[in-house]
Amino acid sequence: MDLLIIFIFGLIIGSFLNVCISRLPKGESVVFPSSRCEACNTRLRFFDLVPVASFLLLKGKCRYCGFKLSWRYPGVEIITGILFVLIYLTRDWNARLISDFFWTSLLLVISFIDMDYYRIPDSLILIGLGAGLIFQIFIPSLSLSESILGFITGGGILFLFALISRGGMGGGDIKLGALAGVFLGWKLVILSLFLAALFASATGLFLIVTKRKSRKDPIPFGPFLSLGAFISLFWGNHLVLWYLSYFVK
């Protein structure tokens, strides 16, 4: 029963994340005005905005003008719901849960905006840093020095990589790396960068081999970094122990 409640909570948060993903890059407020159809501009009523259900009932079309809506809207809601359930299953029922819901939501918004626009808004990085500071006081999962060291490690490694690759890495990626260091600490942020590089090269190779992209097409790094950070946040310590167990018998 509680899993269902967490899932529905995730769907509702996911619906808000959709608003953030579509409005933040345009510099619009995520609170006002209320949601409108992007085609006919009709103000949507609450029954048009029920996560997933409205989309299914209306067969993915606007009730007023028939405009076909993207599958991404219910997609983001369902992904958020599933991730929240996963988080709930791996964490005890405590305040830490709130910070983990927050980081996951932020990483989702950053990933989708990066996929759409090839950039990561500074406002999101600043919100993350501010939240990191608040969590540091109320829900400390890391010591302050660990967070600061993580910030320097995550940002520093990507900054060096940007220098070496001459433009292969954007400023947004460097800032995201630094932010990930704040909530992961220096050890796990290194793991997350390693995982991100692994996923990004595998995906890049796949896209080039299947001729969907050429070697010159940019691939946003933010989603991979987010995925690496998410995995490190939840299973990082297990992964590190599992890896070390090969060497320390």
Ligand SMILES: [Zn+2]
């Ligand atoms: Zn419409």
